[in-house]
Amino acid sequence: MYYDFFGFREPPFSIAPDPRYLYLSERHKEALAHLMYGVQGQGGFIVITGEVGTGKTTVSRCFIENVPDHVDIALILNPRLSARELLSSICDELEIAHPVGSTIKELVGLINDDLLKAHAAGRHKVLMIDEAQNLSAEVLEQLRLLTNLETAEKKLLQIVLLGQPELQEILALPELRQLNQRVTARYHLDALGRAEIEAYLRYRLSVAGLRGEIFTGRAIRALYRASHGVPRLINLISDRALLGAYAEGEHQITAPHIRNAAREVNGQGLSGRARRSGRSHSLSHTLMVAAGLLMAVIMTTWLLMGIPGTGGTAPDAVAEDRGEGLTGTIERVEPDEPVAGLSEQAPDANLEIGSATEQESLPGFEFPEQAVSLPVAFRELFELWGMDYRASESPVACEFAEGQGLRCLQNKGARRSLEFLDRPAILQLRNGQGDSHYAVLSGLQDNRATLELPSGRREVTFSSLEPYWFGEFTVLWEAPSYTLGDAADSEQGNDRVSEQIWMGSRIMELASRYAGSRQEESRVNRMSIEEQVRWYQRQRGLTVDGIAGAMTIIQMNNDLGTAVPRLTSGRMVN
Secondary structure: OOHHHHOOOOOOOOOOOOHHHOOOOHHHHHHHHHHHHHHOOOOEEEEEEEOOOOOHHHHHHHHHHHOOOOEEEEEEOOOOOOHHHHHHHHHHHOOOOOOOOOOHHHHHHHHHHHHHHHHHOOOEEEEEEOOHHHOOHHHHHHHHHHOOOEOOOOEOEEEEEEEOOHHHHHHOOHHHHHHHOOEEEEEEEOOOOHHHHHHHHHHHHHHOOOOOOOEOHHHHHHHHHHHOOOHHHHHHHHHHHHHHHHHHOOOOEOHHHHHHHHHHHOOOOOOHHHHHHOHHHHHHHHHHHHHHHHHHHHHHHHHHHHOOOOOOOOOOOOOOOOOOOOOOOOOOOOOOOOOOOHHHHOOOOOOOOOOHHHHHHOOOOOOOOOOEOHHHHHHHHHHHOOOOOOOOOOOOHHHHHHHOOEEEEEEEOOHHHHHHHOOOEEEEEEOOOOOEEEEEEEEEEOOEEEEEEOOEEEEEEHHHHHHHEEEEEEEEEEOOHHHOOOHHHHHHOHHHHHHHHHHHHHHHHHHHHHOOOHHHHHHHHOOOHHHHHHHHHHHHOOOOOOOOOHHHHHHHHHHOOOOEEOOOOOOEEO
16 A cells, blocks of 8 residues: 555554554543543542544553553453343453353352452452443443442452443433442543644654654644544544545645545545436435425424423533643653762651660671671562572672662662661671671661561661761662563653653642642643652652652652552561
């Protein structure tokens, strides 16, 4: 076809829901952020609506590819099912064995057992239903009952409903008010604005392998008028326009190409012969319709005359909230990038040295007997993270960390720096003769320091350790998922999408915690990502630069309760 002619690797305007081609407009960013925020919650319903062709399915595919590792997705594409058929489909998607002909009660019991096992294993189940406006009230009520499956702490099942705008009207029905009250996040996905069309075209063309502009300004304006900003129509018209330009040997798409393509897409490109051949049939059909309408008017008038007080009311118009989306990008911090000013930026810690009795009960630190070599120190540190590190197989410990989804942060600071990071640390120690050894600090409370040694765990006074420590330390921290892709993914745009999803969803949750009011929370959610990061850095006393570096991400993970080893509690925090 035209791919080689224009220099594409693949068709740029396929209507298949390929997440690589998802252009993150402000609306799509916010829709994804709602999904990621909702899936981190405590269950219930998430509702995403949008007109036909606005990208709901593509957004859902992108969401599926970027969910955390502990999340399992069950995807239902055909919602025209009975309640029992839906439960059976859910069992199929979750790989739950169930006998043919199982009753609703039996299927619910099997699903409940599976959800409890998943919860015990630290996993979270999410049910996604596309085209949810086709669900019957009976099936929706059964879905609501599924959300009753819970423990004392949380709901066991998260349900995501994707549908056209009428889904909101269905949920507003009085008989579904209980379900509607369980919606924890909802968002309406609008079409693209006129100013976004050019960026949308440029993005899809670049993913397909083209660099440069082939759509003229008039062509873009014509495309917006013909598509009204609906991505599916943009793709269909653009694909036909490229084919038309190829047939003419033109390397540039003009307004006439767009108009001709739009007529074909809308079914207005019939030949004169075809139109003439259908005229006689169309005329007779029109006459029949007119006669039918006339009879309907007569009968309606007669009935109304015989029924006093008959009247009608116009249905209320349903207003749709249109939120502003997330914008901006976050530059990635390389693993070896230093974080300047850690000791200056960390907030003051209220150090309370333990009582004299406690200090006397703890032994003092012995150098070098209770210190270890650097390879042994890394082995002990990785063991705290549940990882088996062997220096003989991976001489460079920080490269091994990267392979495990972690990063090394090497810095120099004081005790308050360690407490601010709240991660087990390798401390570099020196005696008066300049001999260098290392200690793995896994716990720190008042004057009690917990050390990890090959022979076991030891507790000593921190004050006896401090004379040997001159502030140099190394910690491990959990890298965001968007930094773990390969170069190919980054080239295709997946890495950028994942970055914005990860950051946007977390800022949304943090805004709900640290914003002083609903108005401020709403204002933060409308900011660009860079502005959101600046807002968070100001809230937490970090360097305000709008860059999500190691310190910012570590503090985010701390505030969100990420399951990582902690220093001040001396345990894994879930």
